[in-house]
Amino acid sequence: MDLLLEGFATALTPENLMYAVIGVLLGTAVGVLPGIGPAMTVALLLPVTFSVPPTSGLILFAGIYYGGMYGGSTTSILLNTPGESSSVVTALEGNKMAKSGRAAQALATAAVGSFVAGTIGTLLIVLLAPNIADVVVKLGAPSYFAIMALALFTVTAVLGSSKIRGFIALFIGLAIGLVGTTTGQQRMTFGSPQLADGIDVVVVAVAVFAIGEALWVAAHLRSKPLDVIPVGQPWMSRDDWGRSWKPWLRGTAFGFPFGALPAGGAEVPTFLSYITERRLTKHPEEFGKGAIEGVAGPEAANNASAAGTLVPLLAIGLPTTATAAVILVAMQNYGLQPGPQFMDAQPKLVWGLLASLFIANTLLLVLNLPLAPVWAKLLQIRRPYLYAGILFFASLGAYSVNFQAFDLALLLGIGMLGLAMRRFAIPVLPLIVGVILGPRLEEQLTQALSISQGDVSTLWSEPVAVVVYIVMAILLVGSVVMSRRTTPPAPTRTEDASMDVNA
Amino acid sequence: MTIVIAYGTDQYGRAALAHGAAQAELRREDLVVVNATRGDSLVDRRYADDAEIERIKAELQTLGLSVSMRHDVVPDVADAVIEVAEQVDATLIVVGVKHRSPVGKALLGSVAQRVILDAECPVLAVKPDPLADTV
Amino acid sequence: MTTTETTTPVAPDGTTRKDVAQYGLAGFLLVVGIVVLIDAAGLSDGFADQPVQPYAFPYVVGAVLVLLSGLLAVATWRGDVPEEDDGEDVDLTQGSDWATVIKLGLVLVIVIATIDFLGWAIVGAFLFAASARVLGSRTLILDVGIGTALSLLTWYGFYSGLGIPIPAGVLDGVL
Structure with missing residues (x-):
């Protein structure tokens, strides 16, 4: 507790408070803006890591993360265009509520639900992370190697719909991670001195998240405005509160564990929360027509899972969402290596960050309820400016790494790869995780084998490593069985196929 | 004989609608209401939704006018208005005008201004009634 | 590629x-x-x-x-x-407009080729205005104005705000 109070002391300095406010506002804005998500925003802001102190930088990014979640739900409700997969479920009931004139209540239950879930989730991190770190700190290199392999495996094969596409993304990422001279010899540098230091993860992140996305959208620019639902001040009646608070708590209970597991994500818990609320509601007739429970539960689940993803990120250094992956890149830029030692070595930073999460949550509630009509105005920004702006800041971000035109060429090349990935439905997260974790995986393996003097059996000499491999095997078998059961025969998708060919 | 109204969902558009309808009644001419957008933002507040277009049409028809609505996504709104006017051989175009600073004019251009300058038929430029905003 | x-x-x-x-x-x-x-x-x-x-x-x-x-x-x-990847601004029903992508790619190639000589302030303004134009903006003066403002603001922001001196290129000494 003392540590947390000290954390608040760190987070409440005027400077850090300012970064929290900027982060929350920026995060909400980009969550509302079409085409930009929190992962892209953090990627575009990576240059700030060169000069802003680590604590402030991470507070900024955490604010963007939480704010982005909130902003995404605003557009789901007002426009029925969920920008991220995690807010798809919110749109189901939220947009129906808005259409029947209850936009204010939908936004309010989403905002308060996010606050409740985020606060409980952060509290759980505070309770859990140090304990997990205490356990993890006793692990040796073999266990680390196993856990990292598990992370790569789950991010690749468990999340996402197509396993082969997940593995394609992962191994392209690993190939990019090979470039450089970390092993003492030039690998994949093709004799280029600019490649000798490896490809900067910042360039890769900006390229796949920002350039790839901007180019993909440019190829399919929507040209018809959507009907927006005008919104006043969000508020809830006593009855709305009565119907919302239980879904908030249940949603939190679904969201946090899924976020904290290495195979988490927000899609499953939001969906689980939705079907639970539909089953438990006293107003089943409203479901499908705008039931407030169907917004309250999934929104809470969404935010709780965002909080949950910070547990593996801080305690083991494993990113399970795209935003968490980019935040990890930021930490590495600071020379910080999240993991068990991180909690002990950087208590000020970690606890300041955790305290700032509480603050960010409160700020979201205080700022965003009155600002909702302002956010809705952001939707009027003209697409040419939005996407030209993304290209502009992406180029600036990549250029500011080394001030080399070469980095911009890499940006364009990998950006084209990002475009192709969107065309061929190759997920982005495994690639970026591969780039980050690939070199670390090699390092842990080297370390484990040097201690054992080349004896390979050391890899399964630790109980934790054995357990992790068993979990991996179970997941592998489970996911194969699941996909056998759920994958429909290929020809059912001929409609899409003909669309592609016409394209 | 047809009157073309350039309509956007704001007080200027409503003023154009009111004056245009009055002119059509007076001159016993048909009405074409043009509501167009460039569609380059996710939301364009001056672009009406389908329900509103139906509502306006019904309202004008109760006045005994023959009305057709043009509700399109176009490359350029001013060009679209002028094009419709030429197609229907319009006798009059009605636009709502708002005050813009010289800088604003230079940077943003104005649909009303371009219609006034480029149209081949007479153009009626109207302002919203500062006291009432009813239609 | x-x-x-x-x-x-x-x-x-x-x-x-x-x-x-x-x-x-x-x-x-x-x-x-x-x-x-x-x-x-x-x-x-x-x-x-x-x-x-x-x-x-x-x-x-x-x-x-x-x-x-x-x-x-x-x-x-x-x-x-x-x-294919869907999104708020993505309309998959219309087919793909690869011409726009190629034009944007060319804009970036020009940026890469000239940035060492011209510096960020000029190239950034060009990048913004040209991309906006390719993406369908037709207000040239406004586009160039916003682009110039953005690139100058970011240049000075990085220089004095973040303490990162972005090379000024030909404008060295002017900025």
């Missing part, structure tokens, strides 16, 4: 349409995999205390890439079709 367009003739069975472009992706993976393998073969043994040889990881990565390339080609042949 080296997308080798291996337009393998599609078996005209008439029932399922194939995403032929996906063979291109498979070809790309094959090329990358082979490049990784060739590069790995050129590496020599590591130091005595290096239990994991420098070529160990590359061999695995390269081999798996080649394997994935084959699997993807087979999946494509069997009628596997990707679910």
Whole structure:
């Protein structure tokens, strides 16, 4: 507790408070803006890591993360265009509520639900992370190697719909991670001195998240405005509160564990929360027509899972969402290596960050309820400016790494790869995780084998490593069985196929 | 004989609608209401939704006018208005005008201004009634 | 990118349409995999205390890439079709407008070619205005104005706010 109070002391300095406010506002804005998500925003802001102190930088990014979640739900409700997969479920009931004139209540239950879930989730991190770190700190290199392999495996094969596409993304990422001279010899540098230091993860992140996305959208620019639902001040009646608070708590209970597991994500818990609320509601007739429970539960689940993803990120250094992956890149830029030692070595930073999460949550509630009509105005920004702006800041971000035109060429090349990935439905997260974790995986393996003097059996000499491999095997078998059961025969998708060919 | 109204969902558009309808009644001419957008933002507040277009049409028809609505996504709104006017051989175009600073004019251009300058038929430029905003 | 367009003739069975472009992706993976393998073969043994040889990881990565390339080609042949990425501003019903993408790519190529000489302030303004134009903006003066403002603001912001001096290029001494 003392540590947390000290954390608040760190987070409440005027400077850090300012970064929290900027982060929350920026995060909400980009969550509302079409085409930009929190992962892209953090990627575009990576240059700030060169000069802003680590604590402030991470507070900024955490604010963007939480704010982005909130902003995404605003557009789901007002426009029925969920920008991220995690807010798809919110749109189901939220947009129906808005259409029947209850936009204010939908936004309010989403905002308060996010606050409740985020606060409980952060509290759980505070309770859990140090304990997990205490356990993890006793692990040796073999266990680390196993856990990292598990992370790569789950991010690749468990999340996402197509396993082969997940593995394609992962191994392209690993190939990019090979470039450089970390092993003492030039690998994949093709004799280029600019490649000798490896490809900067910042360039890769900006390229796949920002350039790839901007180019993909440019190829399919929507040209018809959507009907927006005008919104006043969000508020809830006593009855709305009565119907919302239980879904908030249940949603939190679904969201946090899924976020904290290495195979988490927000899609499953939001969906689980939705079907639970539909089953438990006293107003089943409203479901499908705008039931407030169907917004309250999934929104809470969404935010709780965002909080949950910070547990593996801080305690083991494993990113399970795209935003968490980019935040990890930021930490590495600071020379910080999240993991068990991180909690002990950087208590000020970690606890300041955790305290700032509480603050960010409160700020979201205080700022965003009155600002909702302002956010809705952001939707009027003209697409040419939005996407030209993304290209502009992406180029600036990549250029500011080394001030080399070469980095911009890499940006364009990998950006084209990002475009192709969107065309061929190759997920982005495994690639970026591969780039980050690939070199670390090699390092842990080297370390484990040097201690054992080349004896390979050391890899399964630790109980934790054995357990992790068993979990991996179970997941592998489970996911194969699941996909056998759920994958429909290929020809059912001929409609899409003909669309592609016409394209 | 047809009157073309350039309509956007704001007080200027409503003023154009009111004056245009009055002119059509007076001159016993048909009405074409043009509501167009460039569609380059996710939301364009001056672009009406389908329900509103139906509502306006019904309202004008109760006045005994023959009305057709043009509700399109176009490359350029001013060009679209002028094009419709030429197609229907319009006798009059009605636009709502708002005050813009010289800088604003230079940077943003104005649909009303371009219609006034480029149209081949007479153009009626109207302002919203500062006291009432009813239609 | 080296997308080798291996337009393998599609078996005209008439029932399922194939995403032929996906063979291109498979070809790309094959090329990358082979490049990784060739590069790995050129590496020599590591130091005595290096239990994991420098070529160990590359061999695995390269081999798996080649394997994935084959699997993807087979999946494509069997009628596997990707679910293209959807989004708020994405309209998949209209087909793909690759001309815009190529133009944007050209804008970026010009930026890459000139940035060392002209510096960020000028090139950034060009990048913004030209991209906005390509994406359909027709207000040239406004576009250039916003672009110039953005690039100057970011230049000064990085210089005084973040303490990062971005090279000024030809404007050195002016800014």
